[in-house]
Amino acid sequence: MATGTLTIDLDAIAANWRALDKASASGVQTAGVVKADAYGLGAGRVARALARAGARRFFVAASEEGAAVRQALGPGPQICILSGHMAGDTEMIGDLDLTPMLNSLEQVTRHLESLPGHAFGVQLDTGMNRLGMEEAEWEAAAPFVLDAGPELLMSHLACADEPDHPMNEAQLAAFHAMTDGTGVPRSLAATGGILLGPRYHFDLTRPGIGLYGGRPYEGALRVVSLSLPVIQTREVGPGEFVGYSCGWEAEAPSLVATVQGGYADGLLRGLSNNAVLWDGDTPCPLIGRVSMDLITVDISHLAEVPRHLDILGPHQGPDDLADAAGTIGYEMLTGLGARYGRRYLEGGA
Ligand SMILES: *Cc1c(COP(=O)(O)O)cnc(C)c1O
Numbered sequence: 042m043a044t045g046t047l048t049i050d051l052d053a054i055a056a057n058w059r060a061l062d063k064a065s066a067s068g069v070q071t072a073g074v075v076k077a078d079a080y081g082l083g084a085g086r087v088a089r090a091l092a093r094a095g096a097r098r099f100f101v102a103a104s105e106e107g108a109a110v111r112q113a114l115g116p117g118p119q120i121c122i123l124s125g126h127m128a129g130d131t132e133m134i135g136d137l138d139l140t141p142m143l144n145s146l147e148q149v150t151r152h153l154e155s156l157p158g159h160a161f162g163v164q165l166d167t168g169m170n171r172l173g174m175e176e177a178e179w180e181a182a183a184p185f186v187l188d189a190g191p192e193l194l195m196s197h198l199a200c201a202d203e204p205d206h207p208m209n210e211a212q213l214a215a216f217h218a219m220t221d222g223t224g225v226p227r228s229l230a231a232t233g234g235i236l237l238g239p240r241y242h243f244d245l246t247r248p249g250i251g252l253y254g255g256r257p258y259e260g261a262l263r264v265v266s267l268s269l270p271v272i273q274t275r276e277v278g279p280g281e282f283v284g285y286s287c288g289w290e291a292e293a294p295s296l297v298a299t300v301q302g303g304y305a306d307g308l309l310r311g312l313s314n315n316a317v318l319w320d321g322d323t324p325c326p327l328i329g330r331v332s333m334d335l336i337t338v339d340i341s342h343l344a345e346v347p348r349h350l351d352i353l354g355p356h357q358g359p360d361d362l363a364d365a366a367g368t369i370g371y372e373m374l375t376g377l378g379a380r381y382g383r384r385y386l387e388g389g390a
Pocket of ligand 1: 074123197230231232233247251
């Protein structure tokens with residue numbers, strides 16, 4: 042096989058969900074965030090695994106993603122749409138029983154006029170200035186919106202991955218001010234917010250990255266491994282160069298493996314000359330530039346030429362690779378390409 046193999050451990054995702062569920066009190070519901078195709082890992086498979094683990098509510102970014110998750114899960118579980126009720130989505134929201142988190146007066150009007158009586162939530166802006174109704178807008182709208190019976194009031198923390206950041210307390214206070222006394226179930230915490238402690242948990246938490254083994258949830262089980270086939274090897278003498286722009290120069294006689302997988306597969310070009318692949322427990326440096334389909338690796342120190350080298354696995358998670366590329370685990374995961382063969386582990390298999 043000439044493409045890499047991405048292995049996704051659904052049991053590990055389910056275990057991470059259970060652990061994050063246990064991190065809040067038993068009366069607090071724990072959802073699963075499966076937007077962006079479950080952070081690149083496959084929304085259908087992941088949502089089904091989370092549902093089997095006990096998740097009853099899911100969040101996606103857009104109605105189209107909600108439709109795919111509904112198809113995977115069937116009727117029953119609640120599927121919430123973070124972008125709310127956009128023009129053109131009414132039929133999908135109605136027919137597939139999706140629950141939009143309404144972000145503006147415009148969306149509130151659209152929803153209540155086009156689907157009266159259909160479930161909705163409201164997203165409030167507590168300082169991130171990205172999605173949701175601002176304080177003044179909410180003050181004006183709250184009387185009739187609350188009258189229409191929202192089933193959730195939610196907001197999102199901008200700095201939850203920095204526990205000491207003053208923005209956390211400021212957003213918590215703003216959320217209380219906007220929602221206390223409404224009697225409506227509330228949600229403020231994603232993965233980072235869960236780790237900030239019970240004052241941030243309210244009635245429902247919304248973990249995403251923590252399910253998939255990423256920071257800031259340091260206790261997560263590893264979820265993905267990525268194994269790349271060695272296409273060919275060559276001996277390179279001192280003074281010879283490897284790859285585009287002669288990005289690496291051999292100082293000693295070296296054995297170089299050319300490995301399938303490049304920036305078109307999400308192996309960011311920032312990893313050039315700056316990452317490690319693994320042959321079992323032995324690290325092998327990536328040398329030269331990452332190109333579209335290929336990377337080159339120094340395997341001079343190996344006793345045998347391996348058939349594969351691992352770039353994600355027990356020794357190196359998405360955050361480690363992200364650090365090397367100057368980005369975050371979220372971007373690394375969601376960028377994993379469509380060319381990999383995908384293998385799902387489930388039921389201890
Ligand atoms: C993406 C997102 C989440 C999940 O965040 P993680 O940091 O991945 O846990 C939760 N809520 C909202 C509004 C989001 O946009």
